[in-house]
Amino acid sequence: MPMLEMTNRKNLLLLVQLRWLAVIGQIVTILVVHWGMGIALPLIPMAAIVLLLIILNVTTLLRLRDQRGIAHAELFIELLLDVAALTAQLYLSGGAANPFVLLYVLQIMLGATLLDTRSTWALVAFAGAGYLALMAFNRPLAFPDGDADAFFALHVQGSFIAFALTTCLLVLFITRINRNLRERDAHLADLHRQAAEEDHIVRMGLLASGAAHELGTPLATLSVILGDWRRMPVFRKDSELAEDIVEMQAQLDRCKQIVSGILISSGEARGEGTIRTTVRDFVDAVVLEWRASRTPATFDYDNVFAPDAAIISDAALKQVLFNLFDNALEASPSWMGLSVSRQEDKLVIAVKDAGPGFRPEVLESFGKPYQSSKNRPGSGLGLFLVVNAVRKLGGMVSARNNDGKGAAVTLTLPLAALSGAGFDG
Incomplete structure (x- = not known):
């Protein structure tokens, strides 16, 4: 799923959460005002609006279960419905004189954060039209004693509650929306970096x-x-x-x-055709060929991959392992270790050495080109190629320094990719 649609999905879920808070807040407010303050409210139409908001939320949650992408238009429609529901509730409870008219600002701020410029201004126009309509058309509140001072005091108190509610919700939800947007931007930056590395x-x-x-x-x-x-x-x-x-x-x-x-x-000389093998046989053959021309003092090889699985042999995958073996041998000619195991549907290969280990800055930028502990031109390309080749298969490469001495580089590869596509060079 594209990152933009994933971000819209997260933001739509935030709107659902905000709407649940609005439903709870409206129910509490109606109960307090009608029975606590003795101010008569049209309970049936106001309850109907709350019920419609609940239905909208349930419908939205069902939509979120669908794996189809969420477009900006859906967010815009959801915000329009929220503004319409707010306008209807305000019409039934005093119109523009209701201090909770400040909640229009919350809806507009959410729109400015989630929507494009044109949709945001459309939302502003819709909310503005609703505000103007409430100034002319509304159902006035009937106060029990008709005291103007009491009305003013209630209005001030309600304005403070509306202010506190609006600001708290703005901080809460704008912060979470911005976090979603930052995650999207970070993901896009990572995609650009990967594209540059692949180039x-x-x-x-x-x-x-x-x-x-x-x-x-x-x-x-x-x-x-x-x-x-x-x-x-x-x-x-x-x-x-x-x-x-x-x-x-x-x-x-x-x-x-x-x-x-x-x-x-590089795909220029594949005359012998596809070679099918198994994980154990493939790694055994790679180790045997590598040891024919290299002579580590001690080489601990532990292949406990079970149950075995069929894969496609490929020269590029072999070269990935050769690069790891050569790096370990260069760092630690006296000893190196190799373990091959299976974790569910993944192949795990760990190459260890007893050398000086990775410097902290190399670990931090592991897999980037020309990042190496070797102080010579062109160093660091081997691990860069390993990381990108494994990433092409949907796998991952991790590196760490051992507690005692030396370092370990671990490859985790999905068997499904090895048994089907293989490397393309």
Whole structure:
């Protein structure tokens, strides 16, 4: 649901709450004035208006149960009905001379906060017309003793009550409405930030794909040269040189695999088709491949994911895990840990290390580009890519420093996303 409609839904619920207060206040006021003060009021029509407000509130609550969005027009109609009900009650109880005419200000202030400019002025015009009509047409109150001084004293007291009620309700509800609006603005700002980050990722992806294409030719040339060297007698006779050439060829093959992986992740070389696997097999394979070229002194791996679930294997998801493993190894070459578990319908992967941990400012801005404890150009992009890749799947990444030593980064991914869409690079 769009954030604007969600905000309108919250504000409409606030109007419902305000209307319940109005219903209670009107009932109490009618009872006190009619029986407590002995001022005769037309109880049946006033009770009918209260009943209509109750029906309106029940109808609005049923509307809120519907998942359709709430438009500004609905808020405008609700406020118009509130103003109409207030006008009718004032007509039956003294008209413009009733001190509770001040409640018009509350309705207009709510309109100015919730509605657009045109709708707000329309509400002002409607309330103003009602006020003018009450000056000419109303049912005067009949005081028991007809004492003008008593009437003036009651009017002053009623004006104070109306003032206190209006100001308290304004502070209460305008504060809550502003909080809803601030939440909406914060959400919109977060969406703009995410859009900027995704644009940054697209640019980096294009650069990586272009670099992979450019590297293909020189790597192929080096492979041919090494193949020629291996067949040359001068190298075949020297066992040390022959071993060096074999090692160079192995590292060159690894570079070619990395380049191919970049192209696969960007969607340019998916010739082998979709690979289906399970969570346990996928993580086991990723760990095995990563450990083939990295050598942590101690690697504690605990895969307790159960029951197992089918997912789609993808090179980009593997690269996400590689980035986390590499960061942990760089921070703590002596020890790192990996745990894989299941929480209901989510995959939880925790990567731990025994390094110095994250600095407070890095934790505060975790996942933003170029935020890293490493003092070198370009650092911090790995975690930035991890956070955004996981967010694309509807998951989340959290980081914390351990109580003793080191840090932990935890991925939480919905299995539904892994088993269907997968990553698109």
